[in-house]
Each structure stands twice: as structure tokens, then as C-alpha cells.
Amino acid sequence: MSITIVEVAPRDGFQSIGPWIPTWRKLAIITALARAGLNRIEIGSFVSPKAIPQLADTAELLRGCEAIEGLDAQILIATRRRAEDALAAGARHLSFVLSVSAAHNQNNVRRSPAQSAAEYAEIAALLPPGTKIRLNLATAFDCPFTGRVAMADTLAVLADVAHVVPGAEIALCDTTGRVTPDHVGQLFAMAQDRFPGVHWNFHGHDTYGLGVANVLAAIGAGVRSIDAAAAGLGGCPYAPGATGNVATEDVVWTLSRMNIETGINLARLLAVAHEAAALAGAQPGGRARQALAASARAPVAEAV
Amino acid sequence: MSITIVEVAPRDGFQSIGPWIPTWRKLAIITALARAGLNRIEIGSFVSPKAIPQLADTAELLRGCEAIEGLDAQILIATRRRAEDALAAGARHLSFVLSVSAAHNQNNVRRSPAQSAAEYAEIAALLPPGTKIRLNLATAFDCPFTGRVAMADTLAVLADVAHVVPGAEIALCDTTGRVTPDHVGQLFAMAQDRFPGVHWNFHGHDTYGLGVANVLAAIGAGVRSIDAAAAGLGGCPYAPGATGNVATEDVVWTLSRMNIETGINLARLLAVAHEAAALAGAQPGGRARQALAASARAPVAEAV
Numbered sequence: 001m002s003i004t005i006v007e008v009a010p011r012d013g014f015q016s017i018g019p020w021i022p023t024w025r026k027l028a029i030i031t032a033l034a035r036a037g038l039n040r041i042e043i044g045s046f047v048s049p050k051a052i053p054q055l056a057d058t059a060e061l062l063r064g065c066e067a068i069e070g071l072d073a074q075i076l077i078a079t080r081r082r083a084e085d086a087l088a089a090g091a092r093h094l095s096f097v098l099s100v101s102a103a104h105n106q107n108n109v110r111r112s113p114a115q116s117a118a119e120y121a122e123i124a125a126l127l128p129p130g131t132k133i134r135l136n137l138a139t140a141f142d143c144p145f146t147g148r149v150a151m152a153d154t155l156a157v158l159a160d161v162a163h164v165v166p167g168a169e170i171a172l173c174d175t176t177g178r179v180t181p182d183h184v185g186q187l188f189a190m191a192q193d194r195f196p197g198v199h200w201n202f203h204g205h206d207t208y209g210l211g212v213a214n215v216l217a218a219i220g221a222g223v224r225s226i227d228a229a230a231a232g233l234g235g236c237p238y239a240p241g242a243t244g245n246v247a248t249e250d251v252v253w254t255l256s257r258m259n260i261e262t263g264i265n266l267a268r269l270l271a272v273a274h275e276a277a278a279l280a281g282a283q284p285g286g287r288a289r290q291a292l293a294a295s296a297r298a299p300v301a302e303a304v
Numbered sequence: 305m306s307i308t309i310v311e312v313a314p315r316d317g318f319q320s321i322g323p324w325i326p327t328w329r330k331l332a333i334i335t336a337l338a339r340a341g342l343n344r345i346e347i348g349s350f351v352s353p354k355a356i357p358q359l360a361d362t363a364e365l366l367r368g369c370e371a372i373e374g375l376d377a378q379i380l381i382a383t384r385r386r387a388e389d390a391l392a393a394g395a396r397h398l399s400f401v402l403s404v405s406a407a408h409n410q411n412n413v414r415r416s417p418a419q420s421a422a423e424y425a426e427i428a429a430l431l432p433p434g435t436k437i438r439l440n441l442a443t444a445f446d447c448p449f450t451g452r453v454a455m456a457d458t459l460a461v462l463a464d465v466a467h468v469v470p471g472a473e474i475a476l477c478d479t480t481g482r483v484t485p486d487h488v489g490q491l492f493a494m495a496q497d498r499f500p501g502v503h504w505n506f507h508g509h510d511t512y513g514l515g516v517a518n519v520l521a522a523i524g525a526g527v528r529s530i531d532a533a534a535a536g537l538g539g540c541p542y543a544p545g546a547t548g549n550v551a552t553e554d555v556v557w558t559l560s561r562m563n564i565e566t567g568i569n570l571a572r573l574l575a576v577a578h579e580a581a582a583l584a585g586a587q588p589g590g591r592a593r594q595a596l597a598a599s600a601r602a603p604v605a606e607a608v
Contacts, residue, residue: 177595178561180558180561180562181517181520182562206513206591207591207595208554208557208558208591208592208595209510209513209515209516209551209554209558209590209591209592210516210517210558210591211513212513212514212517213485213514213516213517213520216485216517243591243594243595247513250512250513253512254484254512254513254514257482257484258484258486286513287510287511287512287513287514287547288512288513290547291481291511291512291547
């Protein structure tokens with residue numbers, strides 16, 4: 001079995017870091033991630049720089065990334081206008097986000113989920129040849145405003161959008177980190193059954209310690225593409241201690257112990273994860289990074 | 305479904321804390337844990353105070369715990385001599401540990417696993433009426449000295465010890481935190497098949513972020529008793545960042561989201577977990593404690 005990891009630290013991780021990370025430094029981290037074997041990376045987003053100042057240099061990064069051989073650089077967008085901007089800036093792989101939860105979608109993009117679904121279809125229709133789009137369903141399991149999202153609601157949104165782009169990747173996103181593995185497994189099983197031909201992805205957070213558990217539940221249900229962020233970046237700056245995306249190194253370490261192929265060089269990944277964790281303003285998460293560093297200092301620990 | 309949580313912070317957590325925790329403070333934490341509904345607690349160990357100074361007051365704690373209504377206080381021991389000391393001090397529930405890995409058992413207690421197994425049988429034979437013993441198989445999955453432990457090795461040790469005390473609880477312990485959920489599920493499935501009548505327990509660590517994932521794998525395989533430590537205490541003082549036991553609050557929070565009963569009051573547990581995390585010299589772990597504190601400060605977080 002082989003799993004594709006989509007690295008999202010440069011977008012979902014960096015966006016919550018307050019102090020400005022210079023463009024050259026972002027590009028160095030993206031380059032190092034790609035050198036570790038992560039050849040799908042969400043490098044940024046076209047979004048209002050007032051809303052997320054840290055992502056204001058996405059167009060420059062897109063140009064800088066052209067020099068990184070083999071890199072499939074995703075750009076997150078949430079509206080048709082931003083999609084057009086991204087394409088004009090040279091994006092070849094868009095990542096469109098809409099929320100299953102009406103309250104969350106309204107808060108994020110001031111549109112109903114149906115309006116966003118219609119915009120997704122419009123964007124899909126204007127994609128130039130050779131460009132791709134993936135679809136992210138935020139709050140597919142749980143919403144920060146309204147709590148647990150019924151599986152029927154997520155399946156209803158999928159019924160509107162799953163076949164807009166045949167064979168596209170669709171990510172079911174646990175926006176809050178509160179989903180449990182049973183729910184992850186059940187929803188992916190139903191989604192795969194009802195919408196064959198979709199390439200599924202799971203995007204999860206480790207906020208409550210379920211990051212890797214939920215990834216394994218998704219894989220157990222047949223999902224073969226997983227989002228993760230180096231150093232577990234993505235914590236909310238207003239919620240100290242509430243950590244972010246599941247850490248790429250935790251996922252890669254676990255899968256390698258389970259003899260599941262990812263094509264990623266763990267030593268190289270750990271080096272860049274340590275660098276990302278040390279960024280000013282970062283709230284790193286994950287476990288493997290520190291555990292492996294500790295075991296390298298003291299190879300044998302006494303323990304009962 | 306209902307799961308029993310065995311709280312181990314006062315032993316497996318406190319033993320790695322350097323600065324002395326006064327006995328009255330330990331007792332206050334144990335009392336608060338019991339008030340949260342944790343009525344099985346490993347409160348300490350009879351062990352050389354030179355080896356583990358922090359546990360030198362276990363006899364006093366045992367007397368103090370007599371006042372806590374409904375508390376089933378476990379005492380960890382690894383030799384016949386210490387078992388006799390514990391029983392003489394009033395222990396009613398011993399917890400005997402032996403390692404499947406010869407290298408680890410030799411390092412821990414200077415005995416072969418077979419010698420320790422023989423001592424377990426001797427202790428079982430001298431137990432006064434009304435006292436209980438449980439058996440912990442350390443390094444049942446992985447050893448800090450020799451790496452992965454073959455399932456056949458653990459099953460072979462079980463063949464020697466599983467029926468010494470009919471109906472006893474036997475904990476399979478992931479000493480290093482490196483086991484993955486597939487291995488946990490497989491070994492418990494085989495053990496249950498071969499040794500019916502045993503009450504199984506899983507004791508795991510969150511060192512690599514797999515704490516809750518492994519607990520859920522054990523439960524999925526039919527295990528109904530789980531060790532955990534409030535605030536995820538139990539990190540190794542010589543390995544900064546290498547966190548400890550799976551956090552009780554992470555397990556209780558997850559199981560409550562899955563509608564699995566534990567009988568534990570999460571709010572009370574969180575209060576004592578925060579107190580334990582604040583002990584001088586503690587290396588707290590887990591996620592739910594900080595995530596829930598953060599969400600209490602900012603009930604709604606914006607997230608993509």
C-alpha cells in the first residue's frame with residue numbers, strides 16, 4: 001500500500017503565524033520539504049491580505065516554486081475571483097474550499113454552501129488545459145459554531161459537487177480536530193460507496209490528540225491521500241496550546257512502522273520540521289519530532 | 305460499551321518527576337482523581353528509594369488512601385521481597401511487572417523473564433484472602449534495547465503466566481510508545497484467542513503521538529481496561545520533549561465523543577490534570593487539556 005501525503009504547512013500552518021516570515025525563508029522551507037519527497041505542497045492561498053497577512057506573498061512563492069523540480073504546488077482559493085487571480089499568477093493546481101456548515105461558510109466567505117458550490121462549478125469550467133482543481137469540504141465532520149455535522153449533510157453537499165470535475169480529489173476536512181476515528185471511517189465508507197471515481201483525501205487536526213488515529217481510520221476506510229503539516233503547525237494564535245494540523249513527521253513515522261510506503265525521507269523531513277518549529281511565532285505540535293530527537297540524544301531509556 | 309480506566313499518574317507519572325512532591329500533595333491529587341470517578345489508581349510502588357526516590361512514601365500513601373471511599377489502590381512491585389513489603393504495609397492490590405524482553409527485565413530487576421515469572425507464581429501463592437494481583441507485561445510490543453518484540457515471544461511468556469491466577473487482569477504494556485495500532489490489535493486478538501478468561505488491559509504511551517490511536521485499537525480488539533495518566537505525565541526526565549503515558553483526559557474525552565461510557569467526570573478530571581501538569585518538574589503531555597482550556601477562553605475559532 002502507498003499513501004500520498006499532501007504537505008500543508010506553508011498554507012494551513014504559516015497562516016496562523018503572526019510575525020512575518022520572509023518570502024525567501026518560506027521558499028527555502030518549501031524547497032526542503034520537496035527535497036524530503038513531499039512533491040505535493042499547498043504553498044499558499046489567494047485571499048485578502050487583510051484577512052491573512054502572512055499569505056500575501058503567494059504570487060511570489062508561486063513563481064519561486066517553478067524552479068523546484070517535480071513540485072505540484074496547490075493554491076487554496078475560496079471564490080471565483082481569487083481563482084482567476086491565482087490562474088493569472090500561474091497556478092496550475094487550485095484547491096477550492098467550501099464549508100458543509102452554512103454558519104462556517106458564511107463566516108469564511110459570506111456565501112451559502114450552495115453559492116460556493118455553484119462557484120466551484122464555474123471555476124471548474126474556466127480551468128485552462130493542464131490545470132487541476134481539488135475540492136476541500138471544510139467542517140465535513142464538525143463545525144466550530146454548530147458542533148457535530150450530520151453525515152447526511154456532508155453527503156448532500158457531496159451529491160452537488162462530487163461529479164463536477166470527474167476524477168478530482170476531494171478532501172473531507174476535520175476543521176476542529178474534534179472528529180473521532182469511528183466517524184471518519186463511517187463517513188468515508190459511505191462517501192466512497194455513493195460517489196465512486198472520486199479520489200478522496202483526509203485533512204485532520206491533532207488538537208485533541210486524535211491526529212494520527214483519524215489518519216489511520218481514513219486509510220483503513222480506503223483513503224490514499226492525507227493532508228499533514230510539518231511540525232504540526234496550524235495552531236490558532238488565539239488559543240495557546242491548541243495545536244494544529246496532524247504533524248507530517250508523526251504520520252510518516254507511523255506509516256513507516258506499519259510498512260506503508262509514502263516515498264518520504266524521514267531524516268530530511270525531520271530537519272525541515274525542526275526548522276519550521278523554530279519559526280518565530282510558531283506553535284509547533286506533533287510528537288515524533290521531539291521523541292526522535294530525545295532518543296537520538298539517549299538511545300536507550302529505562303522505563304517500566 | 306463501558307471501559308475501565310486505571311489511573312497511573314501517581315506511579316508511572318510521578319516516578320519521572322525529579323523535585324520531591326510532598327506526600328500530602330500526592331494524596332490530594334489521588335483524592336481528586338478518585339472524586340473524578342477514577343476508582344482504580346496505581347498510587348505508587350515498593351521499589352528501592354535509591355532507584356526511584358519519588359516513590360519512597362508509598363507506604364504512607366497507602367495508609368492515607370484508606371480514607372478514600374471506594375478506591376482500589378494498586379501498588380506496583382517487581383520482586384517477591386517487595387510484594388511481601390507491600391502486603392505488610394496493607395496493600396490489597398498488587399501490580400506485578402515483568403518484561404517480555406530479557407534485556408529489559410535484566411536491566412530492570414536483574415532477573416530473567418523466567419525467574420520473574422516464577423516469582424509471580426510465588427507471590428500469587430502467598431496472597432492473603434481479599435487481596436488481588438494484576439500482571440503487567442512490559443515490553444510486550446517493543447523494547448528500548450532490542451526494538452520490536454515478536455508476538456510469538458509475548459505469547460510464549462503469556463503461556464507461562466496467563467493461568468497462574470485465574471481471572472486476573474493482565475496488562476500488555478507498550479513501554480516505548482513505538483507500537484502502532486495494527487500491532488496492538490493483532491496481539492490482543494491472538495492473546496484473547498489463546499488465553500480465554502483473562503481480563504486484558506492495555507498500557508500505552510503517547511511518545512510518538514499514537515497514545516489514543518493505540519487505546520482505540522485495543523478497545524476495538526475487545527480490551528475493556530485501559531491505563532492512562534492524568535496530564536499525560538510520565539515523560540522521561542532525560543529525554544526532553546518525549547512525553548509520557550497517554551493522557552487520561554484525552555482518552556476520556558475521546559471515548560465520551562464516541563458514546564463509550566467510562567464513569568468519569570471530565571470537568572473534575574481536567575481540574576486535577578491541570579494541577580498535576582503544574583507540578584514542579586512535571587513534563588505534561590496530552591492534548592485535550594489545553595485544547596479544552598483554549599476553547600473555553602475562545603468558544604468559537606475561525607478555521608479553514
